Amino acid sequence: MARKSNTLAPETLAAQALRHIDPASGSVVPPMVAASTFARDENYDLREGYIYARYGSPTTAHAEEIIATLEGADESLLLNSGMSASVAVVEALPPNAHVVAQSMMYHVGLHWLDRQARRGVIRKDLFPAGDLDALEAALIPGETKLVWIETPANGDWSITDIAAAAELAHRAGAVLMVDSTAAPPCTTKPLDLGADISFHSATKYMGGHSDFTAGVLSARKDMPLWADIREVRSFQGTILPAFESWLLIRSLRSLHIRYEACSRNAMAFAQHFAAHQVIEAVLYPGLPDHPGHDVAARQMKNGFGGMMSIRVKGSDSRAFEMAKQTKVFIPATSLGGVESLIEHRRTVAGEDSGIPANLLRISIGIENIDDLIADFEQALAATA
Numbered sequence: 001m002a003r004k005s006n007t008l009a010p011e012t013l014a015a016q017a018l019r020h021i022d023p024a025s026g027s028v029v030p031p032m033v034a035a036s037t038f039a040r041d042e043n044y045d046l047r048e049g050y051i052y053a054r055y056g057s058p059t060t061a062h063a064e065e066i067i068a069t070l071e072g073a074d075e076s077l078l079l080n081s082g083m084s085a086s087v088a089v090v091e092a093l094p095p096n097a098h099v100v101a102q103s104m105m106y107h108v109g110l111h112w113l114d115r116q117a118r119r120g121v122i123r124k125d126l127f128p129a130g131d132l133d134a135l136e137a138a139l140i141p142g143e144t145k146l147v148w149i150e151t152p153a154n155g156d157w158s159i160t161d162i163a164a165a166a167e168l169a170h171r172a173g174a175v176l177m178v179d180s181t182a183a184p185p186c187t188t189k190p191l192d193l194g195a196d197i198s199f200h201s202a203t204k205y206m207g208g209h210s211d212f213t214a215g216v217l218s219a220r221k222d223m224p225l226w227a228d229i230r231e232v233r234s235f236q237g238t239i240l241p242a243f244e245s246w247l248l249i250r251s252l253r254s255l256h257i258r259y260e261a262c263s264r265n266a267m268a269f270a271q272h273f274a275a276h277q278v279i280e281a282v283l284y285p286g287l288p289d290h291p292g293h294d295v296a297a298r299q300m301k302n303g304f305g306g307m308m309s310i311r312v313k314g315s316d317s318r319a320f321e322m323a324k325q326t327k328v329f330i331p332a333t334s335l336g337g338v339e340s341l342i343e344h345r346r347t348v349a350g351e352d353s354g355i356p357a358n359l360l361r362i363s364i365g366i367e368n369i370d371d372l373i374a375d376f377e378q379a380l381a382a383t384a
């Protein structure tokens with residue numbers, strides 16, 4: 001059966017793993033090919049282009065093809081974590097390239113840029129997330145090679161206008177990479193909005209079950225850094241292995257429905273606590289009073305996702321204490337899984353992260369919404 005059809009919606013294709021039926025067995029689940037090396041045919045030719053798993057292998061390629069279909073990309077590259085993916089992009093830049101990124105985004109990405117700048121590999125400037133004037137001011141035309149934005153962004157879930165950022169980056173001669181981890185392609189397609197690279201920690205919504213780490217980059221074929229990024233992945237040996245790729249295929253089949261459920265739960269949760277007396281602020285792009293709401297409504301076409309932060313009133317230690325009191329929310333970092341997580345973000349991201357002490361980062365899953373609301377209520381009551 002054909003692997004691909006252009007007439008079906010991306011979620012139909014994803015749900016059926018690109019309509020793959022295993023020709024040998026009829027299995028509706030794609031097989032996992034776990035080989036590290038691939039035999040040549042009688043003419044010493046490669047059979048399907050595979051030579052050695054560090055360069056590429058069938059199960060990983062299948063998962064990449066599903067993601068490229070969802071993203072509207074020509075190609076996707078899977079790596080063994082989100083960090084490996086962003087490291088590969090920075091490694092692919094020319095020496096001494098100028099990089100512009102947000103002052104608040106995933107903190108380990110910022111630490112990586114710091115390290116590379118300290119070692120003289122890159123130059124970097126930061127701008128406050130969502131502030132397009134500050135982005136424009138940070139660009140050095142002809143010298144800035146990469147603009148790295150994250151939207152919605154870790155911390156306060158601030159929103160950056162992808163189309164406007166793409167225009168500014170391109171005017172300066174730079175490539176725009178969008179970390180769209182919190183907004184998977186069932187809601188935002190950065191390439192359609194003008195971005196050059198769509199980047200995800202596929203550990204999160206794409207994987208969705210908190211059982212492996214993965215990262216993915218998607219682009220159009222003419223993207224100038226693409227060949228170098230692929231080469232870096234081969235040198236570093238950071239391609240996503242077969243088993244994790246197979247799990248990812250399993251997960252991508254239900255991405256749109258999981259994301260929809262998380263978004264629905266999160267909206268109800270945000271609305272409930274936004275009106276609560278002991279809550280200082282609910283930072284959720286789906287709420288009309290979030291500063292990025294209008295842009296989010298434009299570029300998150302199918303729900304605002306499950307990520308939010310809640311700032312609680314009371315003593316400095318109250319939020320920290322609350323993270324220890326929940327019985328349904330699991331006190332763990334990460335996001336985008338079917339289970340709801342809560343974390344005292346400053347403890348995880350560090351004192352220098354700019355995250356307020358009274359902020360709880362919450363990843364809403366697919367559980368019963370009444371259980372989630374009741375759990376947060378009881379944690380508030382327990383720390384009153």
Ligand code: PLP
Pocket residue numbers: 081082083084106109150154179181182200201202203213214215334
């Ligand atoms: N980008 C965002 C927005 C993240 O939240 C994370 C991890 O939490 C990463 C990138 C890094 O991904 P990974 O943990 O898969 O390396």
